[in-house]
Amino acid sequence: MDMRVAVVGAGGVGGYFGGRLAAAGGDVMLVARGRHLEAIRANGLSIRGAAGDVTVPPGAVVPSVDAVGRADVVLVAVKLWDTEDVARQLRPLAESGAAVVSLQNGVETREALRRHLPEESLLGGVCYVSAVIEQPGVVVHRGGFQKLVFGEYDGRRSERVVELAAQWAGAGPEAEVSTDITRMIWEKFVFLVGLSAATTAVRQPIGVVRGDAGSRALLLDVMRETVAVGRARGVALDPSFADERLAFCDTLPPDMAASMHHDLTHGNRLELPWLSGAVARLGAELGVPTPRNSTVADILSPYVQGAPATAG
Ligand SMILES: NC(=O)C1=CN([C@@H]2O[C@H](COP(=O)(O)OP(=O)(O)OC[C@H]3O[C@@H](n4cnc5c(N)ncnc54)[C@H](OP(=O)(O)O)[C@@H]3O)[C@@H](O)[C@H]2O)C=CC1
Ligand SMILES: CC(C)(CO)C(=O)C(=O)O
Structure with missing residues (x-):
């Protein structure tokens, strides 16, 4: 059965997964703003890349959550600093029965969303893709x-989560249901914190990072610390998971880098406080040493709000 899927934030993640679903005939409403919204209103949302080019017509975009009207599911795909603002706007949709799923990175979105939304509206989500807004x-x-994973936090294979994953059948991205979504979110987090810390601190893509003994050790240590913090929080991560992810990093296209690397090189704000910064903060709370993540967080700290002003 077709679900009506609203996507808040039509950028790299929301534009890509929402756009692919819309292009395959899904019932999708994208919420965008600013110059991106204006450009989509004028010419539609253009999605380009290895999986083929498609254009989503302007009728699939609205300027605010209020304009969505009705939704069975809302995908949250804004940067992490915008999460609580969006959560406040989503309350009426969630109270009228919409499920709310974050596709964002980080391990603290559930807490951020549940401050404003009914607990039973929340589903867990993870996405794997490398996509950016190249121009409005x-x-x-x-x-x-290009992969999505959805799950109920209590592990049930509910009707809504099975139907949600089924929406992308034939649309391009792979989509599956997990009965252990918290572990899936942490597994993604281990990889993402490693890739974002190493490619952003070194300012090079994964091919360079993994090919140099020093930056390769940094990548592995950052992921090992993240595994240790997750395990101390009670998440059932395999103790050797970081080593397994390093092997996975060896299979990535050499020119791949994390979205945070893209943000640094474009002078944008960074999600660092929710990535290596969160590992350092949670590690300190739990008594788990995180020297590599703390150092990365300190080194990149001047860039967190965007390119720093030149010293006067
Ligand atoms: N890009 C990637 O490859 C991946 C990113 N992620 C994660 O996904 C999340 C989203 O990242 P990404 O897609 O890169 O971000 P983008 O910046 O590409 O897209 C987010 C979009 O949401 C817009 N937005 C923010 N608030 C609102 C609002 N209230 N109403 C309408 N639009 C809004 C932003 O507008 P504005 O620019 O005006 O703020 C921007 O256009 C992050 O947590 C990221 O870590 C996960 C996997 C891969
Ligand atoms: C590592 C990657 C590309 C995987 O989806 C990602 O999540 C990001 O760069 O933000």
Whole structure:
């Protein structure tokens, strides 16, 4: 059965997964703003990349959550600093029965969303893709994976979660249900914190990072610390998971980098406080040493709000 899917934030993640679903005939409403919204209104949302180019017509975009009207599911795909603002706007939709799923990175979105939304509206989500807004109205998929994972936090294979994953059948991205979504979110977090810390601190893509003994050790240590913090929080991560992820990093396209690397090189704000910064903060709370993540967080700290002003 077709679900009506609203996507808040039509950027790299929301534009890509929402746009692919819309292009395959799904009932999708994208919420966008600013110059991106204007460009989509003028020419539609153009999605380009290895999986083929498509254009989503302007009728699939609205300027605010209020304009969505009705939704069975809302995908949250804004940067992490915008989460609580969006959560406040989503309350009426969630109270009228919409499920709310974050596709964002980080391990603290459930807490952020539940401050404003009914607990029973929340589903867990994870996505794997490398996609960016190349210019207003244009999202580019930079190749490699395109995968979604959804799950009820209590592990049930509910009707809504099974139906949600089924929406992408034939649309391009792989979509599956997990009965252990918290572990899936942490597994993604281990990889993402490693990739974002190493590619952003080194300012090079994964091919360079993994090929140099020093930066390769940094990547592995950052992921090992993240595993240790997750395990101390009670998440059932395999103790050797970081080593397994390093092997996975060896299979990635050499020119791949994390979205945070893209943000640094474009002078944008960074999600660092929710990535290596969160590992350092949670590690301190739990008594788990995180020297590599703390150092990365300190080194990149001047860039967190965007490119720093030149010293006067
Ligand atoms: N890009 C990637 O490859 C991946 C990113 N992620 C994660 O997904 C999340 C989203 O990242 P990404 O897609 O890169 O971000 P983008 O910046 O590409 O897209 C977010 C979009 O949401 C818009 N937005 C923010 N608030 C609102 C609002 N209230 N109403 C309408 N639009 C809004 C932003 O507008 P504005 O620019 O005006 O703020 C922007 O256009 C992050 O947590 C990221 O870590 C996960 C996997 C891969
Ligand atoms: C590592 C990657 C590309 C995987 O989806 C990602 O989540 C990001 O760069 O933000």
